[in-house]
Amino acid sequence: EPEVPSFIASKVSQYSCQRKTTLNNHNKKFTDAFEIMAENYEFKENEIFCLEFLRAASVLKFLPFPVTRMKDIQGLPCMGDRARDVIEEIIEEGESSRAKEVLNDERYKSFKQFTSVFGVGVKTSEKWYRMGLRTLEEVKADKTLKLSKMQKAGFLYYEDLVSCVSKAEADAVSLIVKNTVCTFLPDALVTITGGFRRGKKIGHDIDFLITNPGPREDDELLHKGLLLYCDIIESTFVKEQLPSRKVDAMDNFQKCFAILKLYQPRVNNSSYNTSKNFDMAEVKDWKAIRVDLVITPFEQYAYALLGWTGSRQFGRDLRRYAAHEKKMILDNHALYDRRERIFLKAGSEEEIFTHLGLDYVEPWERNA
Ligand code: CTP
Ligand code: MN
Ligand code: MN
Ligand code: MN
Incomplete structure (x- = not known):
C-alpha cells in the first residue's frame, strides 16, 4: 500500500531552515499581500511587524496545498493576528483591503x-x-x-536596471565574469549565488562569489577593470573577530556592487543595409546589468556561499536558529560555538548544516 504523506501543521518548524521551500508557491495571493504589508513596514522602519509578515509569508510558501479555509492554517507557526486578518479577508473577499490601501498610499x-x-x-x-x-x-x-x-x-541606467535579468542574461554574464577572472586568476572558482542559484528564472541582479584556492585571495582583482560602474568596498574582515549577531548583517568581504555592460546582438537586422545608416548606429546594442561581486578567502567560501545564496529569510532563520537553538553565532564568514568557544571550520555547505544539527537543504529548497 502506498504511503500517504500526511501534513501535520503543528509539526511545521518556525524556522525556514528546517523547511524545504521550493519556488512552487501554492499561496501566492496570500504571500503577495503579506510582502506588500512587510515592505510598507520596512519603509516605516518597523522591523518587528515587517518580519512578522515575512515569516508568515515564508510559512505559506512552504505549504504543499493552497489555503482555502481558516482551518487550513490552524496550528501553523508564525501566524499572528495581523497575518490571520489578511488571510481571512482574502478567503472571504478575494483580496486584502489593507494591502490595497498600502498600494494606494x-x-x-x-x-x-x-x-x-x-x-x-x-x-x-x-x-x-x-x-x-x-x-x-x-x-x-x-x-x-x-x-x-x-x-x-x-x-x-534606470530603464535597463528596472527590467529584470533573465536566466539567459545571467548565463551570458557568468561566462564574461569567469573568463575575465580567469585571465587574472587561472585557478579561481567563480560561482553564481543569490536567486539564480536557488533556481529562479529572473532576478534583479546577478550575484557572484569568487575565491582563489590557496593561501590568500587576490585583493587586486576588482581593481582590474571590466565594469561600467563599480563601487568597490574593501575588505574589513578582521581575523578572530566573532561573527556578527545582527539580523541582517552586512559582511566584511571585499565586494563590488557593479553595473556591467552586456552586449546583445540586435534582434531585428532586416533594415541593416548601408554603413551610412546613422539611425541604426544609434540603436543601443547593450544592456546595463546589476552584478554583485564578492571576493572571499578560500577557508570562508562555504559560509559565504550559504549566506549569499539566500533567500534573505532563509539566512535570517539560519542565524536565529543557530543563536537560539544552538548557542552559536553564524554569519557569512564563520560559525562560532559559544559553549565550546571555538570556530567551526567548514569546506562545504553540507558541513555547516551538520555543525548546526540540521538536515541539509538544497539551494532550490531555500526559497523561503
Ligand atoms: N546578501 C548578504 N549580504 C549583503 C547583500 C546580500 O548576505 N550585503 C545575501 C542576501 O541575504 C541574499 C543574497 O545575498 O540572500 C542575495 O541577495 P540579493 O541579490 O539581494 O537577493 P536575491 O535572492 O538574489 O534576489 P534578486 O533576484 O532580487 O536579486
Ligand atoms: Mn507542491
Ligand atoms: Mn540577487
Ligand atoms: Mn545581490
Whole structure:
C-alpha cells in the first residue's frame, strides 16, 4: 500500500531552515499581500511587524496545498493576528483591503519609486519624501539634490536596471565574469549565488562569489577593470573577530556592487543595409546589468556561499536558529560555538548544516 504523506501543521518548524521551500508557491495571493504589508513596514522602519509578515509569508510558501479555509492554517507557526486578518479577508473577499490601501498610499508609492533606483534605500527615500518630493521626475528635476556616484549611475541606467535579468542574461554574464577572472586568476572558482542559484528564472541582479584556492585571495582583482560602474568596498574582515549577531548583517568581504555592460546582438537586422545608416548606429546594442561581486578567502567560501545564496529569510532563520537553538553565532564568514568557544571550520555547505544539527537543504529548497 502506498504511503500517504500526511501534513501535520503543528509539526511545521518556525524556522525556514528546517523547511524545504521550493519556488512552487501554492499561496501566492496570500504571500503577495503579506510582502506588500512587510515592505510598507520596512519603509516605516518597523522591523518587528515587517518580519512578522515575512515569516508568515515564508510559512505559506512552504505549504504543499493552497489555503482555502481558516482551518487550513490552524496550528501553523508564525501566524499572528495581523497575518490571520489578511488571510481571512482574502478567503472571504478575494483580496486584502489593507494591502490595497498600502498600494494606494502616497508615502508607499513614493518610497517604492525611490527605492527602485540603484543606490537609494529607505534612508534616502525618507529624506526626499520629507523634502516634499513624491515622484522620480520630481527628484530628477530638483537640481539642489546631491546624488551619490551610485545614485547617478542608478538614474543613468534606470530603464535597463528596472527590467529584470533573465536566466539567459545571467548565463551570458557568468561566462564574461569567469573568463575575465580567469585571465587574472587561472585557478579561481567563480560561482553564481543569490536567486539564480536557488533556481529562479529572473532576478534583479546577478550575484557572484569568487575565491582563489590557496593561501590568500587576490585583493587586486576588482581593481582590474571590466565594469561600467563599480563601487568597490574593501575588505574589513578582521581575523578572530566573532561573527556578527545582527539580523541582517552586512559582511566584511571585499565586494563590488557593479553595473556591467552586456552586449546583445540586435534582434531585428532586416533594415541593416548601408554603413551610412546613422539611425541604426544609434540603436543601443547593450544592456546595463546589476552584478554583485564578492571576493572571499578560500577557508570562508562555504559560509559565504550559504549566506549569499539566500533567500534573505532563509539566512535570517539560519542565524536565529543557530543563536537560539544552538548557542552559536553564524554569519557569512564563520560559525562560532559559544559553549565550546571555538570556530567551526567548514569546506562545504553540507558541513555547516551538520555543525548546526540540521538536515541539509538544497539551494532550490531555500526559497523561503
Ligand atoms: N546578501 C548578504 N549580504 C549583503 C547583500 C546580500 O548576505 N550585503 C545575501 C542576501 O541575504 C541574499 C543574497 O545575498 O540572500 C542575495 O541577495 P540579493 O541579490 O539581494 O537577493 P536575491 O535572492 O538574489 O534576489 P534578486 O533576484 O532580487 O536579486
Ligand atoms: Mn507542491
Ligand atoms: Mn540577487
Ligand atoms: Mn545581490
